[in-house]
Amino acid sequence: MTDEIFRTSLHAINVGANLFADALDEQGIPLTRVAWQPPAGNSDEALGKLLGDPRVDAANQLAVQRMMAARPRVVDVRPADEVIPGMHKRLLLHAGPPITWERMSGPMRGAILGALLYEGLAEDIESAERQASGGEIAYAPCHHYSAVGPMAGIVSASMPVHVIEEPVFGNRTYSTLNEGLGKVLRYGANSPEVIEKLRWMQRVLGPALARALRKMGGLELKPLFAQALQMGDEGHNRNKAATALFLREVAPSLVETGNSTEETTSVLRYMLGNDFYYLNLSMASSKAITLAGHDIPLSSVVTTMARNGTDFGIRVSGLGDRWYAAPAQPVQGLYFSGYSAEDANPDIGDSSITETAGIGGFAMAAAPAIVSFIGGTPDDARRYTLEMYDITVGEESQYQLPTLNFRGSPVGIDIRQVVRQRLLPIINTGIAHRLPGVGQVGAGIVRPPMDCFVASLRDLATHIGDT
């Protein structure tokens, strides 16, 4: 054998650090370099326990099978405190993991002050600020109430919310109605025009959609979004097709149940002018899907990724409702004219629930047009999706990606693979100005902090040690 090695010509394969490879290269030896890094965060021991365990694999399969079997339907639009159990006037829900007023970012504070004005709890900003910081208002993550909200994600008692029913596993989820672009509460704006628009949504838009959806007996969301994936949407940063398809579905019933021509027209015009409308439905649908995969003992599948503008937090199917949080990251992307990275708030919003459910950044291959919005090329979009297959458990056959020859989108992030390969989930997202009320200043791509995955991995390894 040794003999043979010296008689034949060498072709070396170098795994990991390039020191050896560089030396061979200098000597003209044919060489294949394999990128490799040790797992993140000294996780060899935890990975040793978890990677080999068939119980984890089985639990993950179950989690993802349940996610794929979920059938979310939007059935109604109702004021939050009428439908979200435990919701009350002095409770505000927010995006991301738990956070105190003191640590909240600018856009989240701005949105909270706006919500207090909207609810009539405060008459002016000063009074709102006193209440918000003075312990009179309770704060909790939307996720603790099966709700999700984009950017600041504030839900207050009288805001109309979509009601999503998932009959297979019996869950209900909620999301606010999308406010459109420009000056909006979710980016921390709270001027009178912002509040006035919210009141119109409460008075006109919410009830109109509610009447239409009830007449229709609800609308199943996965088949609708499956069509939108064939039409250039990825369900996070691009929802143009899904919004048009949703509008098309509800329009006849909106007309049939409308109070007046003027109201119905104003609702149709609002939807026509808001290509992001479906985002909030995409989020609530994704929340129902990920809930179906949550709480499977020993599963290492991520069932929540959410950001409050200060911290990024994840939750894992087999680790109950515990959050694993670390500082939120800056978003890499394109800025609107006049803005730069200095203006940007760190990553914010519950919208990364879409990636948790296998769409958004994970389905970017379906949305080549999005790269003109966030930078890059259609090939990058395809590459991002292909990468995500390496850290996911399943492929969602209902969500087919045309440019990948109708392969199902990658679904079910496995914290073991994220840590082992140092390969973080990719998230498409908007960029908020760090000051309240300025609004969106760009869009791009962000990856969660690795620490969340390392910490949850260690906990899961401890769990499995105990069983």
Added chain:
Amino acid sequence: MTDEIFRTSLHAINVGANLFADALDEQGIPLTRVAWQPPAGNSDEALGKLLGDPRVDAANQLAVQRMMAARPRVVDVRPADEVIPGMHKRLLLHAGPPITWERMSGPMRGAILGALLYEGLAEDIESAERQASGGEIAYAPCHHYSAVGPMAGIVSASMPVHVIEEPVFGNRTYSTLNEGLGKVLRYGANSPEVIEKLRWMQRVLGPALARALRKMGGLELKPLFAQALQMGDEGHNRNKAATALFLREVAPSLVETGNSTEETTSVLRYMLGNDFYYLNLSMASSKAITLAGHDIPLSSVVTTMARNGTDFGIRVSGLGDRWYAAPAQPVQGLYFSGYSAEDANPDIGDSSITETAGIGGFAMAAAPAIVSFIGGTPDDARRYTLEMYDITVGEESQYQLPTLNFRGSPVGIDIRQVVRQRLLPIINTGIAHRLPGVGQVGAGIVRPPMDCFVASLRDLATHIGDT
């Protein structure tokens, strides 16, 4: 030099027939094979005149510049005889080049009989057949009246037609309203339910759309379709996104100008259930675009491709209104369950005007989802579009193809390149049953007969010889 050839190792390039290449291959000589065929139809002399002539190149550039500068708007819906100059009760327009009753295919005859019933000219099929075959009815191509119709393409006097205005070059074009799928006149069906639907379109759909479009001041079609190209449409066999976007645009005005809730709802439901609605607008828009490029002296750009189910005909910008026709081809594609190639009518319809304007099969790269409907893979879709750049003069920057990194779609078919390379335009199309009234039996791809291009090339060579 000779010395050097014998001293260095050989690498041969073989152009065209493989006899020489095969011999080298056997001797183990490295080889590159270049596919090449002589031009079609003994056209060396004509091509010699036309390929080198800068006047033809300049004329083609002008033709395509005009096509790209055209700005079609749909402004109204009106009965054909109110808006199409020369239209009258005993004139029926049909798809494709001129044809007599005797030579018409089954679906076209069926549609003509249906139109006579619809117009009240005949009381039953027997009487309709007597009139149709007895010289009492005049027939003419839609194209002679700046109109276009899918499949049989029959336009009769009282049918409502879209009115497209093109203000830059001052043209007006027309198309009927899309009937949806199932039993429809354009596939030759003429049963009472077909006629009843046409009457509803005349009584309700046409006037409703007319009121809405007039209130809107019309709707520009290129920007709308440019969005649809980012959403998986190619504007011929797939019009789902454009239909949803069109519905979204007209819905508010439909509500505002509607006669009653019932009527408006029925119109919205009709559009919701008909993903092909936009096809007829895509065709009339393409007709306005190609008209803008027509009648440029010496231009070898194709400005019409149309089929009547018996013949395929083209017209060329520099050759006036003369048709170059040859037998229509069978369509290669997928058949609906229960049907096969034996059931198929040859290629039929004016819808190939979309390819003439650089969309449809030419923009197939934008519509990977379509391949599941006609057979093939998303890579085939991309390859078809890439091929078409070889026979076209320009790239339409307004029609960007996302999977080709937003390259403009190939536009302006040059008969010189078609003949020289033996590379025929690709057309996406539906397959009609050869008997009247059965309807669509499949969908696929077809190429025009080469004879049309060879004959027109010779005529153009004669022309240029005269100048």
